[in-house]
Amino acid sequence: MTNSLDIDHLRTLVAIAECGGFSRAAAVRHISQPALSQHVRLLERGLKRKLFEKDGRVMRFTHDGETVLAEARQILAVHDQAMERLTVEKPRTITVGCTEHAAEQVLPEMLRALDNGFPGAATRFEIGRSTALVDAVTKGVVDLAFVLDPGSAGAGHEVARLPLTWYAAPSWTPPADGSAWPLVAFEEPCGLRERALVALDGEGHRVTVTGQSSTLEGVTAGVRAGLGVALLPTSGGRPHGLVERDDLPTTGDVSLRMVVRRGLEPDVELAAADAVARFFSTRPQLRLVPSPLVRSTSGA
Structure with a gap:
């Protein structure tokens, strides 16, 4: 007789009892039916007992099988309880995404608010293009993200106008x-690129894209090198080495939106919205859009 019992094999035995058959148990255990049958054979060989017998077209537990099943349930209960007590709880991780245009100013305030509000949580961030961040939130890879929407409507809800x-x-x-x-x-697809082309075309100018990049750093580097002009949102401060041009067509502003993954805890979303409200309330040149999640902030 065997000196030990395999926990996985015992889980298979319990799954067969709870699912009412081998094929359903294999699906629940995420293993093939031959692999599941092998678990049973190894248990029978180790215990030197027949655990199942054929009854017509179905397999049923033998008397010995019922006895082993009862022991298996007790062993698994004790095992799982011990693992819960001994396993170190993983820290909660909150992943925040932000478009490059707002990252330098908005993201530090956001991370401070989350660190203060959730001292036991680990906060990590991702910076990227708005389209990629929205996709990451939709897939649940990112908890919440701040993205640009050059149009009048988009994902999430609007938090500010830049x-x-x-x-x-x-x-x-x-x-x-x-x-x-x-x-x-920016490389296509990009709403800001389209906005710039339409604005210059509206003034009767022919336009040539002389430089493009997938990153804000690449765009500003091209402008500093004298390759041409760029249309960029302002969330505070001027890009290093560049000057504003007020002799070009007026293009208005752009929507900064907060998108959150489905199922995100309300307290995390509230902390993020509150941090954004505090940030924009101290910058009168930027327009805060009141959030239904937070109360009015002084100076907003």
């Missing part, structure tokens, strides 16, 4: 009459 500003290198000068206007933009 002014759109044209930037250029200090030495940059507009092209001569008839020449194409150089634009540095």
